[in-house]
Amino acid sequence: MKVGVVGVGCSKFGQREVTLQELTFEAVKEALKDANLSQEDIEISVVGCVGTRGYELMPAVVVNEYCGFAGKGPLRVEAACATGSAAVYTAFSSIKSGLADIAIAIGVEKMTEVDTATSAAIGGRAGNYLWEHHFYGTTFPAYYAMHATAHMAKFGTTERQMAMVAVKAHRNAVKNPKAHFQKEISVEDVLNSRTITYPLKLYDCSPISDGASAAILASEKAIKEHGWDAIWIESVGFSSDTSNMTMREDFVGLKATRIAAEMAYKKAKIDDPLKSFDLATVHDCFTIAEIMAYEDLGFCRKGEGGKFIENGESDFGGKIPVNTFGGLKAKGHPLAATGVAMVYEVVKQLREDAGKLQVDLKHYRALTHNVGGTGHFCWVFIFGR
C-alpha cells in the first residue's frame, strides 16, 4: 500500500499573537482546502507538539477541538525538534497498517509565550536533565556549539563557513512570505553578532518562533478514488541516540542521521544522493548542524561540509539546493511545526508550485531530514512525484 501527501498547509512563522489552537487552524484550513476535503473526511488526527513552553500542557485535545477534529484521535506525539516528523510517521503508519485511508499530521509550537532565559533552560533539558543540565547548565545552542568546536578542531571548519549557511538561509527566506526573518544578512553581520555560546553567535542560531504546519496523507486507494495528484512517500528512515551527550560515538556528526539516511536510501535504492534528489531540507537549527548534515547525509565526505557551503553546492544551481524556503535558521524553528513544514516545502517544490523559490526538477524526488535534540532522534523521508 503506497501512501501519498494530498494536502499541505503552513502558518506564517514568527512571534504570533494568537493561541496555539488558532495558529494550528491556519495550517489545517490551508491543508484541507489544498486537498479539497472537510474535517469529516479525516479519519485520524496526529498532533505533534513538544508543548514544554506553552500554557496548555496537554495540547492535543485543545488543538483537535478547535480544528474540528473532536472524535478523530487525537494521538499526541513528541520527539523534541523532530516531533513533526514523528507526527508524519505516525499518520503514515496508520495508513500503512490499514487502520485509516486519510490521516492528518499536525505540528504546532508556541515558543514566544515565555521569556528567553526560561526558553533556554527548557531547551537545555532536551537531552538528560539530571546528568547534564542540572550540573553544567547545558543549553540547546551549547550542545551544538560543542559539536562545532570538535568539528573545527578536527577538520579546520571555520566560523566564516558556518556564517555562509546563515547568509544562504536569509537570502532564501526573504522570498518566502511565511518565513520569520525577512531580511538578508552578510557574513560580516553573522561574525559580528553577539556570542550566544562560543563559537555560535546570534545569527548562527535559529530564532525562537511560533508556527504550525499540517499535512494530509492518504492511501493509494483513496488517492485513486479522489483523483489527487499526490506526492508519494517513497521511503522513510529513522534512528535515535543516547540522551547523554557524553555517551556518543563522536561529536563531529550525528550518528542518528547517518543511520536514518542509510535506512531511507536503502529502501528507495539510492546510491548517490546528489544524483537522486532535486533538493533537500535539512535540520539547520544552528549553522554547524547544516554543515554536519551535508556530511552525514552523504552529500560530501566527512569533514568537507565547510567547503560544500563555501563552494555554493547547497545553493540554487549547486549540486543540491538545501533549505530553499530559508531553513530553520531563517524561516524559523517552531519545534513540532518544523518537520511538517519540511513536508510542506518539498510538496510545493515537487508540484512546481514554489514561486520565486522553485528549483529545476530533473529527478522529481526530494529529501527531508529532521533531527530531534542533538541527534537524539532523526527522521529522513524521501518524497517523489
Place this chain on the structure above:
Amino acid sequence: MIVESRELRLKHRIPVTKTEKFWKGLEEGKVYKTICKCGRSYYPPRADCVCGSETEWVEITGKGVVECFTVVHSIPSGYEWSKPYRIVVARFGEVRVMGWSEEEIFVGDEVSLYTAKDGSGVWKVWFRKG
C-alpha cells in the same frame, strides 16, 4: 491583547538513592563511574547494567583529553548567578566526563579533574590543565 497565565512553579524531588555513591563522592573529591563484569563501563554512572547485572563503582583517575567545549554566554534560567561558563567534555579511557573549567581549555588539551561547589552550592566536576 495579552492576558497572563496563573503562575505554575515546578521544582522536583529527584531520588538519587541508586547513585548515592556518586553524589557523596563529589563531596569527597572523588568522581565515580560504574563497570560491569560483562565489560560495559558507564559514565554517567548507573547501578543497573543493560545486561541485567548490578554494576561496581570505580573512581575515575589520571589524565583526560578534551574532545569538545563551549562557553555559554546566553545564560539559562536557574544559572542567573553565574558569569559565562565553560563546559568541557574530556575522555578518560572508556568513558567521557562533562565538567566546568575556569581555565582556557581547548580541544586536544590534557586535563585532570577535581570536584568543587559551584556558585549555587552544587558539587560538580571541574577540569584543570595538565
